[in-house]
Amino acid sequence: MEITRRHAMRKKDFKELKEKLKIVLGDEVDSLFEKGAELVVSDIGEFYAENKKILAFKIGDRIFPSLRVLNEGLIKLPSVTVDMGAVPYVTNGADIMAPGITQISDELKAGTIIMIIDENFSKALAIGELLFDGSEIHNMKRGKAIKNIHFVNDEIWKIKL
Numbered sequence: 001m002e003i004t005r006r007h008a009m010r011k012k013d014f015k016e017l018k019e020k021l022k023i024v025l026g027d028e029v030d031s032l033f034e035k036g037a038e039l040v041v042s043d044i045g046e047f048y049a050e051n052k053k054i055l056a057f058k059i060g061d062r063i064f065p066s067l068r069v070l071n072e073g074l075i076k077l078p079s080v081t082v083d084m085g086a087v088p089y090v091t092n093g094a095d096i097m098a099p100g101i102t103q104i105s106d107e108l109k110a111g112t113i114i115m116i117i118d119e120n121f122s123k124a125l126a127i128g129e130l131l132f133d134g135s136e137i138h139n140m141k142r143g144k145a146i147k148n149i150h151f152v153n154d155e156i157w158k159i160k161l
Contacts, residue, residue, distance in 0.1 A: 004032035005041040009048075013039070017048060020063045021056060024113045028075045032056070032065065044155050052161040059149065062084040067150060067157060070115050070124040077127070078103045080146065086120050090125045091152045108134035116146065126151035 009017065015038050021029045029091050033050055040047040046058040051061040054066045055074075069075055082090060086100030102119055128146040130137070137145045150156050 003042045009037045009039050015123055031073055057156055059155055067124050079115050079117050081117050081119050093151050095144045095148050096146035098145040104134045104137050106135040
């Protein structure tokens with residue numbers, strides 16, 4: 001990965017970033033950034049950092065929090081628990097299959113951005129998007145249930161600023 005541009009964001013752009021993140025995080029977005037953000041553009045995408053730490057990233061028009069932020073407890077997303085047999089697949093970027101899910105809230109709706117955690121350590125393994133409502137996933141016997149967006153050891157995870 002090669003960084004092509006890096007600079008502090010203007011107040012207007014920072015406010016717009018927070019509004020887009022608010023769609024995913026709600027009011028927790030205020031606890032994510034202390035002062036402002038640094039825009040880091042690389043050959044793999046756009047990232048938003050503070051104090052040399054990637055806090056969020058952009059895919060298409062959507063902005064997502066990074067796994068490091070979730071594991072440090074700065075913010076929370078709704079979570080889905082997977083069994084330990086699914087962990088190697090999730091951390092290699094595979095989408096999450098319904099049989100591997102051990103715990104999901106029925107209130108979650110399709111399209112919700114969630115964190116995927118393992119059943120033993122409750123650490124965030126990935127960020128995903130629900131393909132179905134939680135109640136539907138609960139009753140599924142097979143098939144993809146969650147699209148994997150960002151996972152441990154992917155290119156975003158490995159970025160050093």
